[in-house]
Amino acid sequence: MRRLGLGATLGAGIALGALLPPLATSLRSWLGAGEEAVPAAKADDGLVVLSAEQIAAEHIGAVAAAPGTLARVITAPAVLTADSDRIGKVAAKVAGTIAELRKKLGDVVEKGEVVAVIDSREVADAKSDYLAALVALDLQTALFQREKGLYEKKIAAEQSFLKARGAYEEARLHVDLARQKLAALDLSDEEIAELPRQKPSALRRKDIRAPSGGKVIERRVVLGQPVGGEGQEKELYAIADLSILSAEISVAIADLADVREGQRVRLTHGEEAAAEGRIVYIRPTIDHETHSGRAIASFSNEALQLRPGAAMTARVFLTEREAAVRIPRSALVSFEGEQVVFVRAPDGFVKRKVAAGESDRDFVEIQSGLAPGEEVAATNVFVLKAELGKTRLEGLD
Template structure:
């Protein structure tokens, strides 16, 4: 009899533990049925829509240095060092000289200078005599004309002689330098180099005529180069060609790009994203968090332990983000991963 009582007591003591074990198993089963998801809070931020095109950069200013006189080319030296491609020069800086003694003799700079000095002295003499009545006004005017002609002849001779000296027409960097022509006889029209000022660069891009209505002078442009993958550059639209090419149905837009650090170079192939609409404080979510259900854009947010389906209205879209006009609020927990199989009111388990 006592043994039966002992068994009954043991069973009663184990009964709560059995119930606890069952409850634990049910909780674990429910947890296993919950869909794992990754969430992030809905935030506000900037988003913009673009019209994209590609083009080739060129320097804002480029001037060629060309020989106007034939002769033997002698390269200039800067502190004893020969000029090289890529060197920075200032406007008026000497780049080379052309030796042509025959040309210099024909110009006769010294002779014209002497003639100008003689004519100037003669004019001074005639002016003094005119005050004393020693010469007529006609004779004085003739002296004045001779003095003026001689001065102009001298200045012309100087300009001709200066053609033997090749100088930088603008400040910038030497490009396409023909350094191997040193010591050789070069003809008229020989191109020594180009001087490029690319502190600001320009790009011309062609856009389809359907984009013409979106273009305005001054629009912001984001410029990127495949050669400089980790940086973007800011530019603006400076010119819009009003004509449409009848063959391609495109028009040309000129873009000016600031290049203070000189990272961009003339000839670079670039992509230009012209900003046509910009919202600085929009509700923005990753594009991957957006789904289409019954031909309607939807997203899921986590409310407690369940997923809630939200129909949304979208605005600007980029490659990675989308603007939400209605349906989501800042701060809500948006499902960004694991939403593929979700339904409204699905049980979820946040994993990150």
């Protein structure tokens, strides 16, 4: 009986030992059923298995590799200014008082448009002299024609003819001199031609016209104010065409040798791009206060969004070249001594070794290992790198 009991006990132990591993496995599976599944990485092929929901939860963004431009760029402070070739000063070229001001600040002005009227004795005297010279010329012309006819018919003496011709030439000279004086007072040929038909009350009035088109940015006089004389205001308005602006860019001396006319410039304010233009001039001197060079760039401002005087940041593109395949710099990482990217796959992302070329501040060229159109992880790439590294370590245990 003792021998039979010992055999039964031994058989039960063997059977229990055979059942323990499956039971332990089932127990572990049961205990872990309620836990969230952890993304699995396959170390052998570099695959990090992630579902679309997990990719979104980890904020992993993917971008497509594509051709693009690589640029060497410098960043420098810039200040917007009005283009000096598009600023006009409306000046009083005669002494008088302001009779009319036809434009206010901000008004749009066309080139040649009358913007003010001056009441001027100087203009009245010049117009009167011209009109008197015209009357005298008409009289001397009639006398000269009469004497010329009599002389040709041998009725009048040559002396009378020569005297009449001299008076005629003198009268014509007076008209020319009076016309030149009016032109010096800024009267146009059309205005001078209209003088004989002008009312006497208008002789004192002088129209002031805009030398260029644009917007009124300054008005320096008021109605009734004396202008144009000694010690008096001569500038009435300042007009600027703000559809084209300039920017003065402070370039560090170390970068000045690489800056060229014609290079592309992008103005930014904060993180937003404001305008793009080109360098049109580089000053040959150095600012002794800032110890920097000055480059002038021109920008289109048709929408009038840019304002003179604003401080901006200028990005000057020193060199630009095309790359067949380009990805964001954040997409390229180092893993176990190799430069790799994580390429989008149906099950997640796959590590792939690539050969990188030149780069700029934002992008890097891929010379081999990646084709245009393939998507690579570009944000939160460290999550993929960490997961793959952890799997490699677990594989060593």
